[in-house]
Amino acid sequence: MKTIEQKGMYQKFPRSGKDTRVTHYCAGCGHGIVNKLVAECCAEMGLQDSTIFVDPVGCGVFTYYYWDAAHISAAHGRASAAATGVCRARPDAVTVAYQGDGDLGAIGFNNAFQAASRGEKFGCIFINNSLYGMTGGQMAPTTLEGEKTTTTPFGRDPALTGHPLHVCEVFNQLQAPVYIARVSVADTKRILQCKQAIKRLFEIQRDHKGYALLEILAPCPTNFRMDPLKAAEFCKNEMEAEFPLGTFRDAEKGVTPDAIGAQHQASVALEVKPVPQVASCAELFGVSDGVDAPSAVDDPSVPERRFKFAGYGGQGILSLGICVAEAARLESRHTLWFPSYGPEQRGGSASCSVVVSGTPIGSPTVEHPDVLVCMNQPSYERFVGDVKKGGIVIVDATVPITKQPPEGVKLYQVPAIKMAEDFGVPKAANTMMLAALRAFKCTGLGDDSLETALCASFKKKPQLVEKNRDLLKRAEAALIEKEH
Amino acid sequence: MTKFVKSNEAVVMGALYAGCDLYFGYPITPASEIAHGAAKWFPMLGRTFVQAECETASVNMMFGAAGAGKLCMTATSGPGFSLMQEGISYLAGAELPAVIVDINRAGPGLGNVYPEQSDYTPAVKGGGHGNYQTFTLAPASAQEMCDFTIKAFQMAAKWRTPAIVFADGLQGQMMETVELPDAELPRPDFSEWAAQGEPATRRNLVKSIFLDAAAQEVFNEHLQRKYEDMAADAMAETYLAADAELIIVAFGIASRVARTTAETLRRKGLKVGVFRPITLNPFPRERLAAAAKGRKVMTIELDAGQFADDVRLNLAKAGLGAEAANVMMIHRMGGQVVTVDDAVKAAKMILGK
Numbered sequence: 080m081k082t083i084e085q086k087g088m089y090q091k092f093p094r095s096g097k098d099t100r101v102t103h104y105c106a107g108c109g110h111g112i113v114n115k116l117v118a119e120c121c122a123e124m125g126l127q128d129s130t131i132f133v134d135p136v137g138c139g140v141f142t143y144y145y146w147d148a149a150h151i152s153a154a155h156g157r158a159s160a161a162a163t164g165v166c167r168a169r170p171d172a173v174t175v176a177y178q179g180d181g182d183l184g185a186i187g188f189n190n191a192f193q194a195a196s197r198g199e200k201f202g203c204i205f206i207n208n209s210l211y212g213m214t215g216g217q218m219a220p221t222t223l224e225g226e227k228t229t230t231t232p233f234g235r236d237p238a239l240t241g242h243p244l245h246v247c248e249v250f251n252q253l254q255a256p257v258y259i260a261r262v263s264v265a266d267t268k269r270i271l272q273c274k275q276a277i278k279r280l281f282e283i284q285r286d287h288k289g290y291a292l293l294e295i296l297a298p299c300p301t302n303f304r305m306d307p308l309k310a311a312e313f314c315k316n317e318m319e320a321e322f323p324l325g326t327f328r329d330a331e332k333g334v335t336p337d338a339i340g341a342q343h344q345a346s347v348a349l350e351v352k353p354v355p356q357v358a359s360c361a362e363l364f365g366v367s368d369g370v371d372a373p374s375a376v377d378d379p380s381v382p383e384r385r386f387k388f389a390g391y392g393g394q395g396i397l398s399l400g401i402c403v404a405e406a407a408r409l410e411s412r413h414t415l416w417f418p419s420y421g422p423e424q425r426g427g428s429a430s431c432s433v434v435v436s437g438t439p440i441g442s443p444t445v446e447h448p449d450v451l452v453c454m455n456q457p458s459y460e461r462f463v464g465d466v467k468k469g470g471i472v473i474v475d476a477t478v479p480i481t482k483q484p485p486e487g488v489k490l491y492q493v494p495a496i497k498m499a500e501d502f503g504v505p506k507a508a509n510t511m512m513l514a515a516l517r518a519f520k521c522t523g524l525g526d527d528s529l530e531t532a533l534c535a536s537f538k539k540k541p542q543l544v545e546k547n548r549d550l551l552k553r554a555e556a557a558l559i560e561k562e563h
Numbered sequence: 564m565t566k567f568v569k570s571n572e573a574v575v576m577g578a579l580y581a582g583c584d585l586y587f588g589y590p591i592t593p594a595s596e597i598a599h600g601a602a603k604w605f606p607m608l609g610r611t612f613v614q615a616e617c618e619t620a621s622v623n624m625m626f627g628a629a630g631a632g633k634l635c636m637t638a639t640s641g642p643g644f645s646l647m648q649e650g651i652s653y654l655a656g657a658e659l660p661a662v663i664v665d666i667n668r669a670g671p672g673l674g675n676v677y678p679e680q681s682d683y684t685p686a687v688k689g690g691g692h693g694n695y696q697t698f699t700l701a702p703a704s705a706q707e708m709c710d711f712t713i714k715a716f717q718m719a720a721k722w723r724t725p726a727i728v729f730a731d732g733l734q735g736q737m738m739e740t741v742e743l744p745d746a747e748l749p750r751p752d753f754s755e756w757a758a759q760g761e762p763a764t765r766r767n768l769v770k771s772i773f774l775d776a777a778a779q780e781v782f783n784e785h786l787q788r789k790y791e792d793m794a795a796d797a798m799a800e801t802y803l804a805a806d807a808e809l810i811i812v813a814f815g816i817a818s819r820v821a822r823t824t825a826e827t828l829r830r831k832g833l834k835v836g837v838f839r840p841i842t843l844n845p846f847p848r849e850r851l852a853a854a855a856k857g858r859k860v861m862t863i864e865l866d867a868g869q870f871a872d873d874v875r876l877n878l879a880k881a882g883l884g885a886e887a888a889n890v891m892m893i894h895r896m897g898g899q900v901v902t903v904d905d906a907v908k909a910a911k912m913i914l915g916k
Contacts, residue, residue: 096775128762131631134770143768149758151630152770154653157623160615164627164635165758167611168585172631172760190623193616354606360579360747363607365564374565374742401567401738408567408740415705416567417737420593420676441823443737443816444900 087118087127087147094144103141107307109208109297109314110138112264116274117177117204118146120281129285130173133162133201137179138212156187159194162201173284174201180219181211184244188220191250195290198255198349202280202291205246208299209318216302220244223321228302243321247294251327251336257348258283258291259327265298265315269324279329288331289348296322372408381412381437384523385445387462388512389430390454390475395509398536399452400431402513405532406524407435415443428458435523450521452512453478454495471521473512491519493558502550510547514554518562565742570708571638571735574664574728575600577712578636580744582751583662585611585635587624589643592676593732594666597638618643622650622663629659630769632757634716634750638664640732641674644682644690651725652691655786656771660719660753662712663697664728666735667865669898677898678731680815683869686729687843694783696790698726699844700798701814705739711841713744720751722793729843731865733900734816790845799840799847801854803829807836809914810855812874812890813863814840817901821863824906835910846873852881859913861891863901868892 084090091098104111121130130148134140136155143150153161153176162176183191183205191203210228211217217230221243225234247261262276263269276293283291296318298310305313326334357363386403390396400416407414418431432445447467453459453474460482466472468487474480476494484490495511504510510533516522517529533551537543568576574597578586586601598614605612615621621637628635639647644665654661665686669679682690689695698718700711708730715726753759758767773779803825804810813821818839828835838854840847855878864870871892878887893909895901 094774128765129760131758131760133627140772143770147765149760149764149766150768150770151627151758152657152768152772153626154623154649157619157626157650160620160623161627161630163613163615163620164585164587164624164629165631166627167613167624168628168631168633168635169760174760189616190620193620197613356609357607360576360608360743363579363604364566364576364743372565372567372740375740404738405567408565413740415737415739417733420732420736439822440819441826442820442900442903443733444820444902446902446904 085115085118087120087122088145089147092144094141102145104138105301107298107300107310108138109264109295109299110206112270113204113206113273113295113297114142114145116270116277120274120277121146121148124278124281124285126173126281126285129171130175131165131169133158133165133174133176135176135178135182137182139177139179139206140213142177156182156185157190158182159187159191159203162203163194163197163199166199166201170200170287173281175280175284176201176203177206178203179206179212180208180221181214184220184246195250195256195292196253198290200284200287200289202284202293204277204280205292205294206297207246207294207318207322208297210299210302212299212302221246223317245322247292247327250292255290256292256328257289257330258293260329261294261296261322261324261327263296263314263319263324265296265311269315287348294322296324372405373411375408375413376411377439378437381523383434383436383438383440384449385447386433386435386450386452387430387445387448388433388452389428389458389462391427392429394429394454395506396429396454397431399509399512400433402529402532402536403516403522403524404433404435405535406522406528409528409531410524412437413440415440417443428455430458450516452516454508454512456481471519473515473519473521475508491515498554498557502553504546504550507547507550510550511554514551515558517551518555518558565740567738567740568705569596569736569738570705570730571596571666572600573705573709573741574638574712575604576741576743577709578662578716579604579608579610580747581713581716582634582748583610583636583716584633585613585628586637587613587615587621587628587635588637588639589615589618589621591640591643593668593735594638594640594664596735597664597666618646619650622647622654625661626650626653626657626659629654629661630657630758632753632759632764634660634720636662636664638666640666640668641670641682644685648685648691651697652689652693652695653771654725655689655695655697656693657769658723659725659769660716660723661725662715662719662728663725664712665730667729667731669896675898676732678733678816678900679865679896679898680731680817680870681866681896682729683843683866683873686727687873695786696724696844698722698724698793698796699729699842700726701729701841701843702734703815703818703839705737705741708734709741709743713748717748718796722789724789729815731816732898794845796842797845797847797850798842799838799850802837802839804836804838804854806834807858808834809859809861809910810836810838811861811863811906811910812838812840812851812855814843814870817863817865820901820903820906823903824863824910827903827907828910833911833914833916846877848877848881851877852883855886856883858886859889860886861893861910861913863906864892864894865896865900866894867896868894
């Protein structure tokens with residue numbers, strides 16, 4: 080038998096286990112015509128090497144047996160999400176997703192819509208045959224009012240199932256797409272128009288202009304329960320009455336939708352704004368983050384110390400904890416820090432935990448702190464009972480001591496908030512607390528390390544470094560004097 | 564060069580050193596810092612960050628990017644991880660390398676944002692449909708969040724499989740010192756199977772469909788053989804285990820509680836050690852059996868016992884039925900972490916002290 084070469088298609092379709100030239104589409108199915116047109120356009124434009132098709136789940140699932148180009152077979156509804164991944168991964172390729180009305184119109188609508196809204200650089204060919212073909216002729220979002228399907232056996236009742244979904248019209252409200260059109264394959268004239276539209280979609284992708292949506296009205300004789308000619312008539316008359324053909328948008332050719340045009344410029348491919356570039360990870364991360372700390376060194380003679388810092392959000396509780404951890408790093412200690420997080424982070428109170436040790440740290444949680452620093456009453460009352468025997472509590476002097484610390488725990492009441500106000504820097508109450516930690520020798524860390532860590536914590540506000548260094552020293556002197 | 568960073572940020576650093584080119588993700592507490600880091604650092608290195616419209620989209624974007632032959636990743640937490648399961652099944656079915664980071668929060672449902680290990684089953688046993696597995700690593704520190712993210716990319720590429728970095732909310736938020744890698748890894752070449760939009764890959768097809776039952780079975784058998792071979796890359800570590808009467812088995816953050824518990828009990832003269840699986844799948848079964856044989860076994864975990872059941876299963880499969888039958892567990896749920904005090908009490912009870 081003589082084989083007829085079909086441009087853009089494989090010589091043989093091994094889908095059924097036999098080397099036939101027969102597709103799986105039913106006689107009169109619109110998919111078969113569209114498959115031929117897509118293959119022709121891809122081949123005629125010389126794009127087979129550079130095209131990546133993203134195939135759907137639905138009647139279009141087997142296009143990979145037919146189109147001679149690379150294919151990725153996506154999950155049901157997810158071709159537009161997968162195509163997003165493809166076109167982002169391979170910006171030089173031509174990415175084309177092929178989807179049906181269940182795939183795009185129902186389960187995957189948001190993925191398709193959001194991809195269009197982002198202006199992803201792929202073309203989406205959307206076959207609208209007004210129902211689900213592959214699964215047995217069920218209702219689709221595009222099913223016409225009154226149309227009988229296997230899940231609307233009495234005809235689609237808009238009162239129960241809504242009205243047909245106009246995908247092009249909905250997508251046409253978006254700013255990013257550069258091309259949106261609806262065509263049909265119901266007769267020869269329409270098939271020729273359809274081919275021009277498919278070609279346009281490929282051109283836009285070849286030139287990487289942006290997102291393109293092409294909706295194609297297609298007959299489904301099997302599920303319409305009609306012969307191919309009647310199905311084509313249905314497609315031409317009933318479906319077109321609901322879904323008018325036309326180019327909704329072709330930015331380059333000056334076709335701009337009124338609704339969009341009134342509000343903003345016609346969509347065109349936008350230039351990506353440049354962001355600061357680095358050549359390598361080493362360049363990105365290899366710069367000092369303010370504390371040039373050596374790696375931790377094991378020293379079993381250094382006992383573990385656990386700290387809890389608590390107060391209101393905004394009092395600098397979290398950065399106070401980081402400061403102590405950074406100081407520990409400067410002394411080659413093992414250390415970790417973690418915050419209270421989640422809703423409580425936003426609800427007023429903040430706390431964080433720090434562990435410093437001469438050996439690798441096991442459990443990170445701080446159930447029994449050696450040192451508790453509290454800047455408000457709720458956190459004092461919440462944590463004071465947990466402090467370890469022999470431990471230290473430093474609490475702001477504004478906090479009433481409604482609860483005594485456990486026996487053997489030393490309590491310091493420090494006027495951190497007032498001192499900071501008196502120094503004219505109310506935000507530095509945490510620096511006052513650091514001064515107290517240093518003055519009362521609570522951390523087991525050197526004075527220099529704490530000071531260096533404090534200064535490093537202001538790396539983004541260098542003008543505050545000297546101010547805080549000065550405050551730290553003055554506060555410490557005042558606290559030591561008071562203590563004696 | 565060392566950095567003091569949140570573990571979540573260490574994940575992004577690891578990914579970039581591993582040669583990950585694309586990040587797709589949807590924000591969720593307590594994993595969001597991973598997206599924040601990726602949004603900033605990927606573009607600075609000329610790589611791609613996409614904020615997806617949902618986790619279903621994230622994982623399917625990965626399907627596309629991985630299918631196109633690039634290393635890609637996402638990060639999420641419980642609810643988002645559930646949404647991704649179908650996509651992870653597709654990744655496994657199409658044998659695509661991709662990395663998913665799950666910063667486990669408490670569930671079920673909305674739950675809260677505090678740490679649990681309750682995603683154990685979907686993270687370790689293949690949470691979606693079909694006979695598939697993932698390569699699952701359980702870090703326990705910021706350093707390992709960086710290192711195991713790199714390892715996850717290597718394993719994903721080596722075995723052509725989705726790999727999961729399985730951590731928890733506490734770890735994600737924790738800052739520790741991280742020593743950055745010396746060099747970036749070279750990009751693997753996937754042109755043999757990927758759809759790259761190039762002449763050499765024109766006939767490549769990425770798919771998980773086998774219409775024919777016999778062919779589908781052959782493919783399933785191939786997958787199962789691959790998972791058996793993956794066992795060669797199982798990882799574990801032991802601590803104070805050589806002479807231990809009681810072995811505490813724990814992974815991730817719980818393994819650190821186990822470590823302190825063992826140290827505390829050793830100071831009291833009790834012989835307690837730790838076995839920590841680093842890869843949860845493949846599970847280091849033989850090494851567990853070697854550590855646990857003839858010993859008492861207790862797990863520490865932040866779930867309802869899914870991990871303890873897996874320990875029992877692995878002991879039993881290794882022929883240690885008696886040890887398996889006597890595995891004890893101490894656990895917390897709901898975002899609570901097992902305290903060292905409670906673990907010490909439980910261990911003493913098991914040891915009859």
